[in-house]
Amino acid sequence: MDPDAEGRLLTRTLLVGVRLPGATGPAAVELDGPLVTWTGPADRAAGRPAERVEELHGTLLTSPFVDAHVHATASGLLLTGLDLTSCRSGPDVLDAVVAAPGGLVWGHGWEEDRWADPRLPGRAALDRASAGRPVYLSRIDVHSALVSTALVDRAPQAVGAPGWTAEGSLTADAHHHVRRAALAALPTAQRDAAQRSFLAHAAGRGIGEVHECAGPEISGEADLAALLAFDGVTGFWGEAVASPEEARELCARTGARGLAGDLFVDGSLGSRTAALHAPYRDAPECTGNRYLDDAALVRHVVACxxxxxxxxxxxxxDAAVESAVAAFEEAASRTSPDAVRAARHRLEHLEMVDPGQAARLASLGVVASVQPLFDAAWGGPDGMYAARLGEERALAMNPFAALHAAGVALAFGSDSPVTPVDPWATIRAATAHRTPGSSVDEATALAAHTGGRPVPVAGGAAGYALWDGDRCLRTVRAGRLLHQAM
Incomplete structure (x- = not known):
């Protein structure tokens, strides 16, 4: 996705002998610059006016994948910085901080639910391990973080804000304040290197387009502007508005396609900040957090x-989901159902949705941007969902089959760095859901992860990915080579 990484492919390239998902027999695909000019059976490819012919002998060819929800800078920092996903205790986290190079320590991925002893390191211990440096260590869900005193000093507004604790992890507004301070302390060169690293990593996994879910609580306008300079990045900006004029101005200023993505109504189950109707099983006094009230939701949808x-x-x-569904319905009554459908609004994650809500969303054309690897990581009778919610509520999580059956358009993503960019693992997670009856078939899953077009078609953009099993051999987007491993 880096416009300077590779040149364009030769014009009139003919790929012969490829396998296409769902097709019988070898196929051929012809590309001329940015367009697909012909597809058909391999035995009809002879005589096509190609300048370059590649015999690929059964190699799988798909459209390039689309990751519908990423955070590129944070994902790149995980690749180039402190990866805490393998830590199995608080002392492991502290050891990683001690070994981190000088300057700001940015780490991600601790998950205390997987530790034998779930106690988190305190702030004083982090201060000692970091030798007084600013430290930001996000939980696997990026809805809470361990931080050092040096970072808190850069975000004094975090002290006493909702989610603040003098020890332990920060959540809610306190977390948002320290995250902004950590991003502000990140050198521009390090940010740019992280973005390039992530986009190259994604292209190496067959991803031709990513949807960056940015916003003032997540990354900032400068971060998004830098990212949008790369090819294959679509931006969404998570900030509420109250008028059409404000919506247009904000999109024009940020370069975002829409005011969507991570505009937080609530938080996450892992950090116990997702908004529930009934309390958490493992925290009976807690029903999570709300960051936008119902009136603000309606104003935003109507304006957009x-x-x-x-x-x-x-x-x-589930409480957040119901508020969002009701907001779309109220917006339809104030504008029109056709206007709401035409806007192609979307909901991110949508984990605790019931069949009735799915039908209501489908009637208004709302897209479900969902992450199948969430179920693989936290589903099942002994997973984090069951620990937080109890088995009955956990079994209803991420109901991909019900959403698809209701007619809701599915868009698959990773929420990287929360789960890895791994499209075939995502397909497997969607087709082998840990709750019986919630899976979708492979064709549906592939369509959801390729923007609705699993294979290239004549007249469409010249994009494709070549595969040897899960290994991506080549990724091409609009005639540009993004990745080559053959």
Missing amino acids: TRAGIPAGFHVIG
Whole structure:
């Protein structure tokens, strides 16, 4: 996705003998610059006016994958910085901080639910391990973080804000304040290197387009502007508006396609900040957090609908989901159902949605941007969902089959760095859901992860990915070579 990484492919390239998903017999695909000019059976490819012919002998060819939800800078920092996903205790985290190079320590991926002893290191211990450096260590869900005193000193507004603790991890507004301070302390060169590293990593896994879910609580306008300079990045900006004029101005200023993505209605189940109707099983006094009230949700959807701009929200808990669904319905009554459908609004995660809500969303054309690897990581009778919610509520999580059956358009993503960019693992997770009856078939899953077009078609953009099993051999987007391993 780096415009300087590789040149364009030769014009009139003919790929012969490829396997296409769902097709019988070898096929051929012809590309001329940015367009697909012909597809058909391999035995009809002879005589096509190609300048270059590649015999690929049964190699699988798909459209390039689309990752519908990423955080590129944070994902790149995980690749180039402190990866805490293998830590199995608080002391492991401290050891990683001690070994980190000088300057700001940015780490990600601790998950205390997987530790034998779930106690987190305190702030004083982090201060000692870091020798007084600023430290930001996000939990696997990026809805809470361990931080050092040096970072808190850069974000004094975090002290006493919702989610603040003098020891332990920060959540809610306190977390948002320290995250902004950590991003502000990140050198521009390190940010740019992280973005390039992530986009190269994604292209190496067959990803031709990513949807960056940015916003003032997540990354910032400068971060998004730098990222949008790369090819294959679509930006969504998570900030609420109250008028069509404000919506248009904000999209123009940020370069975002829509005011959607991680506009937080609630938080996450892992950090117990997802908004629930009934309390958490393992925290009976807690029903999570709400960051936008119902009136703000309605204003935002109405404004974006009238501006013809996609709106959307981050929703996980059942209380948050119901508020978002009701907001779309109220917006339809204030504008029109056709106007709401035309805007192609979206919801991110949408984990605790019931069949009735799915039908209501389908009637208004709302897209479900979902992450099948969440179920692989936290589903099942002994997973984090069951620990937080109890088995009955956990079994209803991430109901991909019900959403598809209701007619909701599915868009698959990773939420990287929360789960890895791994499209075939995502397909397997969607087709082998840990709750019986919630899986979708492979054709549906592939369509959900390729923007609705699993294979290239004549007249479409010249994009494809070649595969040897899960290994990506080549990724091409609009005639540009993004990745080559053959």
